[in-house]
Amino acid sequence: MEGTYILRGGRARRQPEHFTRDRYFRVEIFRATIDTQMAELNLKFNEKVMDLLSINATLIPRNGFLSFQANEICRSVEKYYPMDFNEQDMIAVEHQLNHFMVDASSSEDMKNIETVVQLCQSLVGTG
The missing domain is CATH 1.20.5 (Single alpha-helices involved in coiled-coils or other helix-helix interfaces)
Structure with a gap:
């Protein structure tokens, strides 16, 4: 060799x-x-799929949602789903995402969540 x-x-x-x-x-x-x-x-994995995967990764509540950015999620919604949301819906989605971040970062139940699946299960369990 x-x-x-x-x-x-x-x-x-x-x-x-x-x-x-x-x-x-x-x-x-x-x-x-x-x-x-x-x-x-x-x-x-084209650009659209990679963008959606990176947005999906921000939903994992590690370190108190430090990587969570409501405006990036709203930008992706506007970009990929323009026919599904009107302007008023987009404003409501952004407000809901900001409220979610505040509630989730202070929740004891969400501190041990490590995957998006666990996040969805926790959200369904809490109603």
């Missing part, structure tokens, strides 16, 4: 002097694999 690895069947001009087989298998193939996986993920 410590022998020199020669790229593309012959010595490449830009190949480093000490390009070993070990480096090829540990680094270069690893990089190629990560690049391939990233390309697949970028095809499966």
Whole structure:
């Protein structure tokens, strides 16, 4: 594995002097694999899905909802669901989200919640 690895069947001009087989298998193939996986993920998770996932992550009440931002959620609602909410509904949603943050950050029941599933179960349980 410590022998020199020669790229593309012959010595490449830009190949480093000490390009070993070990480096090829540990680094270069690893990089190629990560690049391939990233390309697949970028095809499966477009900008809209990533935006919704990041908004979803802000709903987890870690550290007293430090990452929670009502205006970002409202912006996403306006962007992705414009036909479902009129201007008055959007104002009501923003007020409700702000009230939720105040109530949830002071609730003892929500301090141990770590996932969105647990958050939904807690909200259903409290009515």
